[in-house]
Amino acid sequence: MVTSLKVGLAGLGTVGASVVRLLDRQRAAFEARGGRPIEIAAFSVRSAAKERGIDLKRFRFVPDPVALAGDPGIDVFVELMGGEGDPAKRAVEVALTNGKTVVTANKALLARHGVELARLAERHQVALNFEAAVAGAIPIVKALRESLIGNAVSRVYGILNGTCNYILTRMEQERLSFAECLKEAQRLGYAEADPSFDVDGHDTAQKLAILASLAFGTRVDPDAVYVEGIASITPEDLAAADELGYRIKLLGVAVATATGIEQRVHPTMVPLGSPIAQVMGATNAVTVDADAARETTLVGLGAGGDATASAVVSDLCDIARGACAPPFGRPAARLVPTVKAPMQRHEGGYYIRMLAVDRPGTAATIATRLAEQQISLESIVQRHRDAPPLGGQDPRQAAAPVPVILITYATTEDAVRRAIDAVVADGVIVGRPQLIRIEKT
Numbered sequence: 387m388v389t390s391l392k393v394g395l396a397g398l399g400t401v402g403a404s405v406v407r408l409l410d411r412q413r414a415a416f417e418a419r420g421g422r423p424i425e426i427a428a429f430s431v432r433s434a435a436k437e438r439g440i441d442l443k444r445f446r447f448v449p450d451p452v453a454l455a456g457d458p459g460i461d462v463f464v465e466l467m468g469g470e471g472d473p474a475k476r477a478v479e480v481a482l483t484n485g486k487t488v489v490t491a492n493k494a495l496l497a498r499h500g501v502e503l504a505r506l507a508e509r510h511q512v513a514l515n516f517e518a519a520v521a522g523a524i525p526i527v528k529a530l531r532e533s534l535i536g537n538a539v540s541r542v543y544g545i546l547n548g549t550c551n552y553i554l555t556r557m558e559q560e561r562l563s564f565a566e567c568l569k570e571a572q573r574l575g576y577a578e579a580d581p582s583f584d585v586d587g588h589d590t591a592q593k594l595a596i597l598a599s600l601a602f603g604t605r606v607d608p609d610a611v612y613v614e615g616i617a618s619i620t621p622e623d624l625a626a627a628d629e630l631g632y633r634i635k636l637l638g639v640a641v642a643t644a645t646g647i648e649q650r651v652h653p654t655m656v657p658l659g660s661p662i663a664q665v666m667g668a669t670n671a672v673t674v675d676a677d678a679a680r681e682t683t684l685v686g687l688g689a690g691g692d693a694t695a696s697a698v699v700s701d702l703c704d705i706a707r708g709a710c711a712p713p714f715g716r717p718a719a720r721l722v723p724t725v726k727a728p729m730q731r732h733e734g735g736y737y738i739r740m741l742a743v744d745r746p747g748t749a750a751t752i753a754t755r756l757a758e759q760q761i762s763l764e765s766i767v768q769r770h771r772d773a774p775p776l777g778g779q780d781p782r783q784a785a786a787p788v789p790v791i792l793i794t795y796a797t798t799e800d801a802v803r804r805a806i807d808a809v810v811a812d813g814v815i816v817g818r819p820q821l822i823r824i825e826k827t
């Protein structure tokens with residue numbers, strides 16, 4: 387006799403409520419595809435009285451999510467509460483220890499405790515699936531864990547935060563400041579009231595740490611990720627990038643280098659013609675460079691209730707079929723410690739925008755400082771001030787600094803930082819220059 391897969395669902399917010407609706411809507415198809423019905427048996431939320439637009443009377447309510455995780459009436463525990471600590475962590479541990487498979491969308495939990503949870507899942511021979519934790523509907527976890535398993539991956543990179551991509555898109559298209567676009571993103575519900583986790587790059591970093599583990603067989607380590615956010619990007623940078631044949635994206639990049647795995651999140655200039663440069667608005671994209679498959683780019687919805695529920699339900703269907711892959715693509719004991727490649731050794735091209743003091747010798751001083759660090763320039767753009775008004779040059783404007791934009795050939799982070807420090811010490815520029823790394827795609 388075919389028995390249904392009984393689900394205990396903790397969290398009925400944006401994602402959880404969409405999971406219930408999707409399971410209702412596609413009930414027959416999931417049963418046909420998974421080979422058995424998927425049925426919600428019980429749920430847990432903080433506030434049972436809250437109106438959620440779904441009929442919850444048909445499910446048993448268990449106030450404590452940790453008790454739900456160990457409930458004998460469920461086969462699978464679906465954790466959609468969020469947060470790297472308890473009750474999410476404790477509940478997932480209890481479920482796994484009780485031999486229940488777990489599905490979670492919780493990137494924070496996996497980035498911090500992924501390896502120990504994977505060990506626990508293996509010890510109890512149950513699955514721990516988390517397709518929804520990275521890039522919403524995009525099936526990148528499965529792609530790395532299963533579909534591309536025959537490859538040696540050399541790099542995985544992507545746009546993993548829709549809020550940041552939305553802000554950069556609006557800034558570029560409408561020549562607006564970061565602050566104006568952030569406000570607009572908050573008004574439209576793309577950004578949280580406290581947006582720092584997104585715009586400072588930490589959300590991307592958690593997702594990248596998970597992808598790096600899947601791609602390179604390393605232990606997930608969010609502290610190994612170098613992180614910079616997008617708040618320093620200006621409309622001038624976006625316009626200059628466009629003129630020079632680039633677009634600026636907040637990328638998460640994990641790449642195998644001679645000194646270890648480089649994991650970094652920062653605003654990045656990507657060639658205008660590359661697939662990743664075409665990804666606009668709140669859309670996400672991930673590219674995997676691998677030896678046999680070469681370059682694979684997946685593009686899609688990275689967040690939102692339905693998109694994320696799509697990934698959660700895909701994990702549930704796998705479980706209904708009896709699939710049980712190691713969570714990070716290989717037994718946890720074979721995940722190797724992350725050797726963090728030092729950021730100073732990062733190699734690549736750089737965009738440098740500086741405000742040069744307008745006096746003889748400035749250009750020569752900058753050129754000398756770059757040459758001392760063996761940095762060669764691919765291009766230099768010097769902005770001209772507007773033509774003087776009729777009646778002669780305004781003396782204040784005559785003294786105003788002049789924007790200069792440099793694009794370097796491949797060099798090291800260390801060399802660029804040393805050259806900039808020297809130029810600043812020489813007093814030929816005003817303030818600190820803007821520095822944006824260029825990624826070859």
Ligand SMILES: NC(=O)c1ccc[n+]([C@@H]2O[C@H](COP(=O)([O-])OP(=O)(O)OC[C@H]3O[C@@H](n4cnc5c(N)ncnc54)[C@H](OP(=O)(O)O)[C@@H]3O)[C@@H](O)[C@H]2O)c1
Binds near residue numbers: 434450519
């Ligand atoms: N939203 C997205 O687009 C998205 C995309 C990808 C991944 N994710 C991940 O999915 C997870 C859920 O996100 P979400 O946006 O759906 O969050 P959310 O809207 O804030 O919903 C959280 C749910 O968890 C419940 N909850 C919180 N603490 C609880 C507790 N102690 N006991 C019982 N229930 C508790 C809440 O109950 P009440 O409703 O009663 O408050 C709520 O139903 C997070 O890990 C998030 O990172 C979200």
